[in-house]
Amino acid sequence: MNTMDSYVLVYGMYIGLGVFSALALSLFITYLILNKNNNYGDFAPDIEEYSQGGIYYTREVNNVTSHEKNFLFMEYGENPYEGRQHNYPEQLLKNSSGDQNDSL
Amino acid sequence: MAVLCGNCAGKLIFNPATQKLECATCGSAFRPEDVEDKNAELHSKYYDTRVYLCSHCGAEVVTSDTESSTFCVYCGNPAIVFDRVSKEYRPDGIVPFQVTKEEAVKYIRLRFLKNPIVPKEVKDKCIPANLRGIYIPYWIVNTDYTEADYIKGEVKQGKHSEIRYYSRAGKVKFKNIPIDGSNILSDDISRKLEPFYLEDAKEFDEDYLNGFYSNRSDLNYYDLRASTAYRCHKMFEDEVVKSVQARNVKIVDSIYHVDIHDDPIYMMMPVWFFTFKFEGKPYTVLVNGQTGKVVGTMPWQKKKIYTIAVSIFVITLALSAFCFWASENRFLGMSQIYFNAVAGLIAMESFFFAKGFFGIKKILKNLKLTQSEAIFKFVKKRQE
Numbered sequence: 001m002n003t004m005d006s007y008v009l010v011y012g013m014y015i016g017l018g019v020f021s022a023l024a025l026s027l028f029i030t031y032l033i034l035n036k037n038n039n040y041g042d043f044a045p046d047i048e049e050y051s052q053g054g055i056y057y058t059r060e061v062n063n064v065t066s067h068e069k070n071f072l073f074m075e076y077g078e079n080p081y082e083g084r085q086h087n088y089p090e091q092l093l094k095n096s097s098g099d100q101n102d103s104l
Numbered sequence: 105m106a107v108l109c110g111n112c113a114g115k116l117i118f119n120p121a122t123q124k125l126e127c128a129t130c131g132s133a134f135r136p137e138d139v140e141d142k143n144a145e146l147h148s149k150y151y152d153t154r155v156y157l158c159s160h161c162g163a164e165v166v167t168s169d170t171e172s173s174t175f176c177v178y179c180g181n182p183a184i185v186f187d188r189v190s191k192e193y194r195p196d197g198i199v200p201f202q203v204t205k206e207e208a209v210k211y212i213r214l215r216f217l218k219n220p221i222v223p224k225e226v227k228d229k230c231i232p233a234n235l236r237g238i239y240i241p242y243w244i245v246n247t248d249y250t251e252a253d254y255i256k257g258e259v260k261q262g263k264h265s266e267i268r269y270y271s272r273a274g275k276v277k278f279k280n281i282p283i284d285g286s287n288i289l290s291d292d293i294s295r296k297l298e299p300f301y302l303e304d305a306k307e308f309d310e311d312y313l314n315g316f317y318s319n320r321s322d323l324n325y326y327d328l329r330a331s332t333a334y335r336c337h338k339m340f341e342d343e344v345v346k347s348v349q350a351r352n353v354k355i356v357d358s359i360y361h362v363d364i365h366d367d368p369i370y371m372m373m374p375v376w377f378f379t380f381k382f383e384g385k386p387y388t389v390l391v392n393g394q395t396g397k398v399v400g401t402m403p404w405q406k407k408k409i410y411t412i413a414v415s416i417f418v419i420t421l422a423l424s425a426f427c428f429w430a431s432e433n434r435f436l437g438m439s440q441i442y443f444n445a446v447a448g449l450i451a452m453e454s455f456f457f458a459k460g461f462f463g464i465k466k467i468l469k470n471l472k473l474t475q476s477e478a479i480f481k482f483v484k485k486r487q488e
Binding site: 014017018019020021022023024025026027028029030031033034035036037038039045046047049050051052053054055056057058059060061062063064065066068069072073075076077079080081084086087088089090091092093094095 | 193215216219221222243248250251252254268269270271272273274275276277278279280281298299321322323324325327328339340342343344347348349356357359361362363364365366367368370398399400401402403404409412413414416417418420421424425428446449450452453454456457459460461463464466467470471
């Protein structure tokens with residue numbers, strides 16, 4: 001590589017980095033400005049808000065294999081609430097279409 | 105139907121500021137619980153409403169007898185016609201409006217309208233006359249919930265990162281989760297309106313509806329179970345990733361079961377809708393009628409935004425070029441300072457780029473939620 005080539009390479013890199021820096025900063029500041037028009041925020045009430053005592057862990061294993069994944073889903077695949085009978089308001093039942101015949 | 109003033113037989117309207125029914129004709133004020141319902145027995149299970157139909161988006165707008173509808177609160181179209189008088193299931197409770205229309209306008213103005221990129225046309229439309237108060241139906245549910253997750257995360261091992269897998273399973277008893285009972289309002293939007301505080305809830309009395317619109321719950325049990333399971337899953341997921349000591353934690357697979365307890369409570373929650381059109385597209389900004397929380401994304405002047413973005417690009421590029429030149433030529437003998445400035449900018453550029461790119465992408469997604477054409481499409485889909 002001669003001196004001319006290395007100059008082109010170095011200055012090409014400078015220009016590339018300069019353009020990318022300008023683009024990145026421009027995007028970032030535009031985002032900050034537009035964000036003032038946005039109020040969906042990230043807030044949604046978490047588990048603490050609506051639960052009694054948070055999660056009661058029945059399994060907490062680190063470093064598992066994909067083989068153990070199958071066992072996990074076999075163990076927890078069955079619905080533990082199957083067969084529980086409940087009363088639900090008439091409105092919820094009347095809104096149901098006739099083709100859904102699952103028991104509640 | 106309409107509740108009339110005991111003194112002059114004028115129509116009574118609920119005033120959120122005083123929490124009383126007020127007569128616009130003679131100025132008398134009554135507490136809703138003191139106004140006698142002459143058809144109490146008949147109304148024990150149902151209450152009467154007037155249903156308007158929007159011929160543009162197909163939405164049903166339900167009002168009490170004292171309010172007539174002139175435009176669709178969901179899509180802003182004036183093509184709305186009276187459809188029928190309807191008997192609706194009586195909710196168990198109601199959280200009355202506590203934020204007045206004027207206060208709702210003030211909150212929107214404070215949150216958005218000081219921003220110079222908001223079009224003047226939109227600012228001019230933000231007046232009390234363009235806001236509509238709607239009681240949105242919610243189901244308050246208690247559940248038993250079980251979930252098992254297979255999780256992936258990155259752990260640092262010396263100079264390298266290693267992918268590891270984790271398993272978590274657990275049970276939660278959820279209490280008083282509000283589930284939006286109306287299919288017309290996107291769950292993504294209604295979730296952002298929370299929290300609603302049930303401490304202020306009253307036993308349902310249709311007098312609270314006077315002067316407002318309301319929506320009826322069109323969910324069936326299966327919809328409610330699906331919405332509840334999804335809601336519980338999101339909360340469980342957010343919590344469970346915190347229990348994994350790794351970076352870039354992601355849930356690879358999960359399985360969950362929900363059991364909704366007996367008799368979910370049917371409640372009406374207060375929301376102010378500010379619907380307007382800009383450049384032919386409808387927008388809906390919402391204000392929680394209890395807390396004043398504003399939810400939505402305002403449109404902006406595209407020309408102004410492009411000008412700002414291009415200007416910053418050109419200025420930064422010029423500054424970088426100058427710093428490179430100054431560093432090379434030892435301008436004013438301070439080459440190291442120029443070099444450090446450029447190096448600092450370059451070091452930060454990945455962060456700026458990622459934050460800016462994904463941030464703008466998220467804002468555009470939220471803008472789509474605000475453009476109630478999404479609600480329109482959703483309603484159409486439900487009608488197919």
